[in-house]
Amino acid sequence: MNFIVAIQTGMREIGSHKIRSALSMLGIILGVSSLISTMALTRGMEEGTRTFMQQLGGLELVRVVDKEPSAELFEFAVLSPGRTLRDAEAIQANAPLISHVSPELILKTTVSLENGGDPERRSVTGVIPGYFVIGMHAIDAGRFLTDLDVVRGSRCVVLGSTVAAELWPAVPATGLIGRRVLIHGSPFEVVGVLDRYEREEDKRARAEGRKVSSRRWDPFRSKNQAVLIPFATMFHEFLSGMFPEDSMHSIKLDAMPVRIGDLTRFPAALEQVRAVLQNTHRGVDDFDLETREDWFDRVESSVRAARLSGGLISAISLVVGAIGIMNIMLASISERVREIGIRLAIGARPSDIFLQILVESVLVSLIGGLLGIGASFGLVEVLKSISPTENVPIISAGGVFFSVAFALGTGLLSGIYPALKASRLDPITALRYE
Amino acid sequence: MSLISLQGVTKVYRVGEQEIRALDGIDLRIEEGEFVSIIGPSGSGKSTLMHLLGCLDTPTTGRMEICGRELSGAGSSELARMRNREIGFVFQSFNLLSRLDVLANIELPLIYSGLPTNERKERARKVAGEVGLGDRLANRPSQLSGGQCQRVAIARALVNGPRLVFGDEPTGNLDSATGLRILDIFEELNAAGKTVILVTHDPAIAARTRRIIEICDGRITKETLR
Ligand SMILES: Nc1ncnc2c1ncn2[C@@H]1O[C@H](COP(=O)(O)OP(=O)(O)O)[C@@H](O)[C@H]1O
Ligand SMILES: [Mg+2]
Numbered sequence: 001m002n003f004i005v006a007i008q009t010g011m012r013e014i015g016s017h018k019i020r021s022a023l024s025m026l027g028i029i030l031g032v033s034s035l036i037s038t039m040a041l042t043r044g045m046e047e048g049t050r051t052f053m054q055q056l057g058g059l060e061l062v063r064v065v066d067k068e069p070s071a072e073l074f075e076f077a078v079l080s081p082g083r084t085l086r087d088a089e090a091i092q093a094n095a096p097l098i099s100h101v102s103p104e105l106i107l108k109t110t111v112s113l114e115n116g117g118d119p120e121r122r123s124v125t126g127v128i129p130g131y132f133v134i135g136m137h138a139i140d141a142g143r144f145l146t147d148l149d150v151v152r153g154s155r156c157v158v159l160g161s162t163v164a165a166e167l168w169p170a171v172p173a174t175g176l177i178g179r180r181v182l183i184h185g186s187p188f189e190v191v192g193v194l195d196r197y198e199r200e201e202d203k204r205a206r207a208e209g210r211k212v213s214s215r216r217w218d219p220f221r222s223k224n225q226a227v228l229i230p231f232a233t234m235f236h237e238f239l240s241g242m243f244p245e246d247s248m249h250s251i252k253l254d255a256m257p258v259r260i261g262d263l264t265r266f267p268a269a270l271e272q273v274r275a276v277l278q279n280t281h282r283g284v285d286d287f288d289l290e291t292r293e294d295w296f297d298r299v300e301s302s303v304r305a306a307r308l309s310g311g312l313i314s315a316i317s318l319v320v321g322a323i324g325i326m327n328i329m330l331a332s333i334s335e336r337v338r339e340i341g342i343r344l345a346i347g348a349r350p351s352d353i354f355l356q357i358l359v360e361s362v363l364v365s366l367i368g369g370l371l372g373i374g375a376s377f378g379l380v381e382v383l384k385s386i387s388p389t390e391n392v393p394i395i396s397a398g399g400v401f402f403s404v405a406f407a408l409g410t411g412l413l414s415g416i417y418p419a420l421k422a423s424r425l426d427p428i429t430a431l432r433y434e
Numbered sequence: 435m436s437l438i439s440l441q442g443v444t445k446v447y448r449v450g451e452q453e454i455r456a457l458d459g460i461d462l463r464i465e466e467g468e469f470v471s472i473i474g475p476s477g478s479g480k481s482t483l484m485h486l487l488g489c490l491d492t493p494t495t496g497r498m499e500i501c502g503r504e505l506s507g508a509g510s511s512e513l514a515r516m517r518n519r520e521i522g523f524v525f526q527s528f529n530l531l532s533r534l535d536v537l538a539n540i541e542l543p544l545i546y547s548g549l550p551t552n553e554r555k556e557r558a559r560k561v562a563g564e565v566g567l568g569d570r571l572a573n574r575p576s577q578l579s580g581g582q583c584q585r586v587a588i589a590r591a592l593v594n595g596p597r598l599v600f601g602d603e604p605t606g607n608l609d610s611a612t613g614l615r616i617l618d619i620f621e622e623l624n625a626a627g628k629t630v631i632l633v634t635h636d637p638a639i640a641a642r643t644r645r646i647i648e649i650c651d652g653r654i655t656k657e658t659l660r
Contacts, residue, residue, distance in 0.1 A: 343542070343546075348514060348546045349511045349514040431529070
């Protein structure tokens with residue numbers, strides 16, 4: 001008996017017991033569909049967090065933060081100037097693995113229109129051009145601040161989309177370039193407006209005309225609320241008066257994120273930053289590097305947990321499915337002992353009988369697997385519509401392939417014993433069987 | 435050389451402590467083209483002998499040669515090959531597969547000899563025509579009469595062109611008129627050169643064959659040539 005005939009025979013056998021076959025497929029259908037859905041879900045979670053983190057600066061972003069110096073260095077702590085513009089310049093000059101540094105000075109102050117309007121207190125940040133890259137910004141209209149703005153200390157400002165919309169509700173971004181705002185009472189010229197940043201899901205909601213829920217935490221809120229002026233302008237205009245003893249290079253920074261150029265050299269890059277800061281801080285360990293690896297680890301472990309529990313459910317269903325198929329196959333052979341006897345009498349070899357039963361079992365699980373794939377597409381469609389995050393489940397070709405292979409393996413495993421049993425029947429006994 | 439040659443063949447079944455000598459020293463030669471009947475009372479060992487001759491089983495002791503092959507210690511695959519190529523069986527209870535139609539039933543042995551589909555169909559159709567079933571190919575066995583079922587079984591036995599055809603009480607489930615028609619077919623087969631061996635307990639049927647082998651308690655007690 002060749003393979004094709006075995007398949008034809010198996011299909012006929014399955015077709016003549018439709019309900020029984022469908023029942024024996026149930027476990028496989030459940031197993032495969034939950035396997036694919038789990039893989040799609042975790043894949044979606046990973047994909048979602050990856051893009052999300054990329055939008056927030058990715059792994060490349062490392063924050064230099066203040067820290068209590070260790071106790072034994074406490075007396076020396078005063079020697080350290082802390083985080084200053086000098087740090088930023090030193091990193092830029094001496095840490096080649098760091099592509100950008102963004103020294104930031106933040107001032108809470110009023111921002112308003114020239115001709116009246118309620119002045120509102122906002123966070124105004126003094127930045128250098130590196131801020132644009134580090135914050136993963138994009139320009140909607142106009143331009144970002146340039147080195148020249150910083151050097152000159154010019155009175156220009158770049159606004160986040162929310163600020164722009166609140167100041168001039170009906171005006172498109174392009175119409176804002178050249179207008180003036182008062183920051184802390186001083187007039188600034190708007191030179192650029194940043195893109196509107198939002199989650200994929202909100203973007204979709206807006207495109208479909210649905211209301212965007214404002215209750216949920218918006219990771220892009222502060223980016224959209226940005227009011228950015230040149231670093232030097234910030235210092236000379238607003239801070240030098242408040243802290244007369246400070247120079248632009250000695251005033252303490254509010255934030256100093258750096259960006260690593262090549263992620264494959266992550267540890268080396270951190271080492272370079274540390275070495276530079278050791279030097280500028282005169283050996284005082286009053287700084288720390290905050291990476292996002294911890295965050296990634298947390299996300300990754302939750303994805304792993306989801307995958308594990310989903311995998312466990314699928315594995316259990318597949319085992320149940322395998323037992324179901326084996327059970328049905330055993331029942332079906334004891335029902336067909338006489339048929340097997342007849343086949344043996346007219347010249348079937350034991351190996352032919354083995355092949356026939358095995359192929360039948362594999363066919364049952366394979367059809368179950370295909371139905372399971374169909375079911376999983378439906379299931380994922382449902383999950384898509386109810387999962388409100390950007391972690392939309394993604395069915396991958398690999399996942400489908402893996403599941404088919406799994407179904408195939410299940411069929412093979414559950415078919416071997418019944419097939420062996422059938423092929424060992426004695427022709428005479430089998431023929432006599434009633 | 436004889437088509438079948440048995441020397442000192444025994445078949446012993448063990449049931450618990452008890453030994454049943456179903457065949458007890460059989461010496462037998464059957465030449466190509468013979469028409470033989472094996473007759474004897476119930477439990478005498480007829481079926482056991484036919485199972486050996488039909489390569490469904492091997493002897494406990496003794497030598498057995500069929501179609502020039504020593505089969506005393508043959509393996510199951512070799513026996514299957516013999517059954518498939520050299521031997522056709524016709525059983526009392528037809529033993530057709532109820533889920534297959536007539537054509538598919540007749541075709542079945544060819545599946546195990548590995549013939550391509552169209553050749554299988556063609557040969558099955560031809561043999562079906564020869565036993566007078568050319569117009570019932572799409573029927574299921576349940577839609578046929580007993581005589582028609584036995585014709586299907588005969589066609590299935592013949593489809594691979596075997597040298598040996600066995601009938602184990604082939605008319606046992608049929609009314610006498612139909613039984614006679616089936617016997618006619620066996621006679622025609624023998625006339626066409628096949629070696630035909632019928633197992634029966636009915637002397638009237640045995641009387642239609644040329645050589646009658648009587649068997650009792652596992653031994654050949656009498657041989658008659660007509
Ligand atoms: N598989 C078996 N196990 C035990 N005893 C058997 C078996 N097959 C046949 N026998 C015994 O062998 C003897 C011959 O049986 P059998 O060849 O079927 O006789 P017949 O066909 O002439 O009626 C009987 O006594 C029967 O009980
Ligand atoms: Mg008998």
